Amino acid sequence: MTSRPAVRTIALAYSGGLDTSIIVPWLKEHYPGARVVCVAAEIGQGDELEGIKAKAIASGADECYVEDLREEYVRDFIFPTLRAGAIYNRKYLLGTSMARPLIAKRQVEIARRVGADALAHGCTGKGNDQVRFELTYMAFAPDLPVIAPWREWDIRSREDALRYAAEKGVPVAATITKIYSRDRNIWHLSHEGGQLEDPAVAPAEDMFQLTTDPVAAPDTPEEVTIEFVKGTPVAVNGKALGPIALVETLNALGAKHGVGRIDLVEDRMIGMKSRGVYETPGGTILYAAHSELEQLILDRRTLAAKDLIAPRYADLVYEGRWWTTEREAYDAFVNATQERVTGTVTMRLFKGSAVVVGRESKFALYDERFVTFGEDDVYQQSDAAGYIRLYGLSQRVRAIKDQEMRQHHSLTTPDPEVGDKPAESGDAKFPPSEQELAEASA
Numbered sequence: 333m334t335s336r337p338a339v340r341t342i343a344l345a346y347s348g349g350l351d352t353s354i355i356v357p358w359l360k361e362h363y364p365g366a367r368v369v370c371v372a373a374e375i376g377q378g379d380e381l382e383g384i385k386a387k388a389i390a391s392g393a394d395e396c397y398v399e400d401l402r403e404e405y406v407r408d409f410i411f412p413t414l415r416a417g418a419i420y421n422r423k424y425l426l427g428t429s430m431a432r433p434l435i436a437k438r439q440v441e442i443a444r445r446v447g448a449d450a451l452a453h454g455c456t457g458k459g460n461d462q463v464r465f466e467l468t469y470m471a472f473a474p475d476l477p478v479i480a481p482w483r484e485w486d487i488r489s490r491e492d493a494l495r496y497a498a499e500k501g502v503p504v505a506a507t508i509t510k511i512y513s514r515d516r517n518i519w520h521l522s523h524e525g526g527q528l529e530d531p532a533v534a535p536a537e538d539m540f541q542l543t544t545d546p547v548a549a550p551d552t553p554e555e556v557t558i559e560f561v562k563g564t565p566v567a568v569n570g571k572a573l574g575p576i577a578l579v580e581t582l583n584a585l586g587a588k589h590g591v592g593r594i595d596l597v598e599d600r601m602i603g604m605k606s607r608g609v610y611e612t613p614g615g616t617i618l619y620a621a622h623s624e625l626e627q628l629i630l631d632r633r634t635l636a637a638k639d640l641i642a643p644r645y646a647d648l649v650y651e652g653r654w655w656t657t658e659r660e661a662y663d664a665f666v667n668a669t670q671e672r673v674t675g676t677v678t679m680r681l682f683k684g685s686a687v688v689v690g691r692e693s694k695f696a697l698y699d700e701r702f703v704t705f706g707e708d709d710v711y712q713q714s715d716a717a718g719y720i721r722l723y724g725l726s727q728r729v730r731a732i733k734d735q736e737m738r739q740h741h742s743l744t745t746p747d748p749e750v751g752d753k754p755a756e757s758g759d760a761k762f763p764p765s766e767q768e769l770a771e772a773s774a
Contacts, residue, residue: 339366339450342479343443345435345465346370346396348384350493350504352454355481356391357500359452363479366450370396371442373435375405376518376576391502395446399438402518406575409434409654410519414618415563415673416666417626417638418646423594424608425615426649427520432461433654436468443473452479460601464652471655512539518579520612528607531597535609542583542611546590546684553682555689556585558621560677563670565618579614586613589681601651617686621677624688628696629672638669 342359346352352370359368370388374381381398388396409430420426436453443451451469455462457480466478487493490510497504511526521542527533537545559567566572568581586592592613597605626635645662653659675693679686701710721728 339363339477341367341369341446341448342450342452343369343371343439343446343448344393344452345439345454346372346384346388346393347454348372348381348387349454350490350497351456351482353387353391353502353504354487354493354497354500355452355454356388356393357502358481358485358496359479360392363450367394367446368392369394369442369446369448371435371439372396372398373431373438374398374400374402375431375435376402377516380516387503392500397442399442401434401438402576403574405431405434406518406579410579410615411564411575412663412666413645413649414565414615414622415670416645416662417619417623417642418649419619419642420646420650421596421598423596424598424610424646424650425520425612425619426646427517427610427612427615428515428522429460429464429650429652430519430654431517432464432652433468436465437472437655440469440472440476443476448476450477450479452481454482455480456482458600458602458604460650460652463601467652468655514541518576518583519615520610522611523609524606528609531607535595539609540593540611543587543593543613544590546593549590549683550588553680554585554589555678555680556582556617557676557678557690558582558618559675560622560625561674563622563626563666563673565622579618582614582617584613585681586617586686587611589686590684591681591686592616593684617679617681620686620688621679622673624691625673625675625677625693626669628675628691628698629693630669631697634669638666641665 342363344352344355344359346356356368356370359366370393372381372384372388384398385396413426413430418426420429439451442448451473453462453465455465462480462483466480469476469478481487487496494504496502512523512528513525515522523535523539526539528535528539557569558565559570565578568578573581592611592615594610594612595607596610597607600606626638630638641662645659645666648654648656648659648662672693672695674695675691677688677692678690680689
């Protein structure tokens with residue numbers, strides 16, 4: 333057996349689920365005498381954290397810190413990613429991906445506070461989260477060793493984990509019959525496993541926990557108006573709201589109308605594809621509204637440049653590279669583009685859809701004086717002739733050169749049927765062959 337480093341205190345990222353619950357006694361068993369300090373993050377899991385401190389202590393932990401990170405999560409992670417327009421694999425709004433760097437950073441802060449000399453997490457060796465946690469550890473605690481039990485122990489299944497929990501007297505609510513692996517926070521709820529492992533099988537309706545079935549959603553549409561200031565949402569239906577309340581309000585409205593469901597076969601970092609179903613009701617509304625406001629305000633080339641950055645930003649978030657110069661540089665660019673993204677957008681929610689019905693901003697580049705089909709005195713339509721001549725100048729020059737080349741070719745190439753008589757210009761073949769071009773340029 334490989335010798336383990338001597339550690340006195342281990343800070344464990346703790347969710348209270350089956351995996352992290354059995355890690356506590358496993359750490360006690362394999363690192364005799366070490367204190368285990370659990371760090372749990374409140375990021376909008378609902379009632380999942382109820383009694384989590386008592387549960388951690390009952391599992392063998394020496395201490396358990398529960399940190400409320402919801403506002404920081406929305407303000408400093410969700411909103412910047414929204415402003416960037418970052419979407420992974422064309423659909424995924426990055427709910428789990430954004431949360432991990434924040435949780436891991438707070439874990440390191442608690443580890444420093446309690447004098448921990450090792451960090452631990454409960455991520456599996458197949459998933460993305462192990463990368464996200466450990467890249468954050470590298471950024472903030474490069475000196476601390478990392479313990480990842482899933483990459484060491486011989487527990488290989490849910491049955492193994494439940495058996496180990498029973499042997500160690502660990503209180504867990506999980507059962508063998510649990511079908512799905514879920515991750516929930518204020519931004520989304522993800523579902524994996526069970527029948528979803530067959531991408532040809534539709535998800536069962538009873539799997540969804542946040543959103544109404546669009547078929548059963550209200551038969552009457554509902555409109556919601558969102559106000560943005562410099563790309564950040566600040567109010568719903570005229571009422572100013574803080575980050576948490578704003579997302580929760582839109583979650584409730586979107587869920588009511590079945591908005592925000594996606595079914596995605598995504599590319600994990602380690603190279604395999606996996607299937608997940610996500611519910612992101614408020615986030616779906618915000619992304620659509622923000623995009624519409626940008627379309628009203630930003631010029632064509634700025635929009636195009638931002639659309640180039642967005643997938644790169646999404647990759648960065650998905651891969652856990654949040655604490656990097658790359659992300660800081662992208663944020664600087666995005667922030668510059670958002671200086672004038674201030675205004676309101678009205679969305680109509682109906683049967684799973686969120687469709688724009690109105691947008692308004694004092695910074696809008698849309699100006700009715702210029703686009704009206706009626707009579708106007710601010711746009712000289714005759715100016716278009718000069719613009720078109722310049723815009724198509726390169727095409728015109730090419731066509732002139734081609735005409736000259738055809739004429740030269742027809743005058744210098746004898747027709748075999750008429751001897752040396754010059755051919756009519758309309759008889760020349762075009763385009764000329766490479767040999768003919770070579771001869772013409774000689």
